[in-house]
Amino acid sequence: MTQSLDARAFEFKAPQKFSQDFTVPATDKHGPWKVTYAIGGPEHGEDVPTILFCCGMLATRWLVGMFDWIAEKEGVRMLFIDRPGIGGSTNVPLVERIPAFLEVVPLLLAHLKIKHISLASHSAGTIYALNLISRKPEILSSTNPSVTLFSPWVHQSHTSVSFLTLASMLPDSTLNQWDSILQFCIRRANPVFEASSSAFSPLTSIFASTNATAKKEKQEEEARRCLQGFGISLEVKEANLKSTFRRIFAEETKGVNDEARLCLKSTKGTNWLACEDYKEYVRELGREWQGRITDAASKLKVDIVLPEKDIMVGEKGMRYFEDCWESEAFGQGIEVSCVRVKGADHETTIHPANETIARMFERAKGT
Secondary structure (H helix, E strand, O other): OOOOHHHHHHHOOOOHHHOEEEEEOOOOOOOOEEEEEEEEOOOOOOOOOEEEEEOOOOOOHHHHHHHHHHHHHHOOEEEEEOOOOOEOOOOOOHHHHHHHHHHHHHHHHHHOOOOOEEEEEEOOHHHHHHHHHHHOHHHEOOOOOEEEEEOOOOOHHHOOOHHHHHHOOOOHHHHOOHHHHHHHHHHHHOOOOOOOOOOOHHHHHHHOOOOHHHHHHHHHHHHHHHHHHHOOOHHHHHHHHHHHHHHHHOOEOOHHHHHHHHHHOOOOOOOOHHHOOHHHHHHHHHHHHHOOOOOHHHOEEEEEEEEOOOOOOHHHHHHHHHHHOOHHHHOOOEEEEEEEEOOOOOOHHHOOOOHHHHHHHHHHHOO
16 A cells, blocks of 8 residues: 555654754753754764754754755754753753753754854744853854844733733643643644744634635745755645654653743743843843954844744834844944845744745855
8 A cells, every 4th residue: 555645754764963962961050961952954064054043932953854955955054952841852940941051052062063153043042042142152153153033032021912911821730731732733733834833823823814715825835935945845845744743742842831931931030031131132232242343244143034924923022123123222243134024924934945044044154
């Protein structure tokens, strides 16, 4: 009997580089931590341009499959790290999520013999990327430092997104089961998965509807873009995505619950450390980077990529984030650009066929 495309995709053995692990040595503050990670594009070579991609709330290394083909084509290595309590990465208390990530990254880069990286983030990954720039600036190139922020996360207090305000009021016990709710919705309701699969997708489905004609037109356009960005047909891509979700939920996902708490700041004592206040963060970053630049090339390049419409932060949230990066706030040490991707939503700003993805690779290569 001929196997279905879905079955063949599930049985396909992912490259070893998609699932690797590293142990952070014990310290006087914690025991040893296991960290799982994935590499997309060229795996080896100390001089290969490298992008550390901080994923959205699901924070899974399996997003690597979305970028491996285009990264190989561009000659750029991409690194994806499972955050605590996700994949095979050791879980940590909620208040230690950001500090743990800040500790892991330099050690893993040293283990992989990667001297410098470019940074990119999507959605909730913004919080981690901004903390890395502030607390660990030495991991960026001294001659070509860059970060690309796709669909940056904005706290609901600065948006008009009512369902996130409601989510922040949910009992903590409900958020403690959020990964199970997400898994149920993906497997049973079968929503369209685009990229990082926001941890709040079950709520967004309540507020969004899809016109059948518009959906068909979108699928036809996506088929064309799929070949351009993934190097495969749309049918194969969709089968691979189903396989990817099976892999994700075959591993630990409890960290997603704390990712939700962190994004909502719904638990007492939770904060975003260096970027607790975006406006103050930008001002402080500007002061810090002013002292680091030696010439125009050494300026920190910040590329902000916004969707046309963003159900997760809304128009108000996007404008707030843009306003935080006004030129008078950061001085001469930082160079900022902001673009909106026509037709994109919160998830699809990171579609590999987007021009902004090509620009991300150009930044990493210094071109």
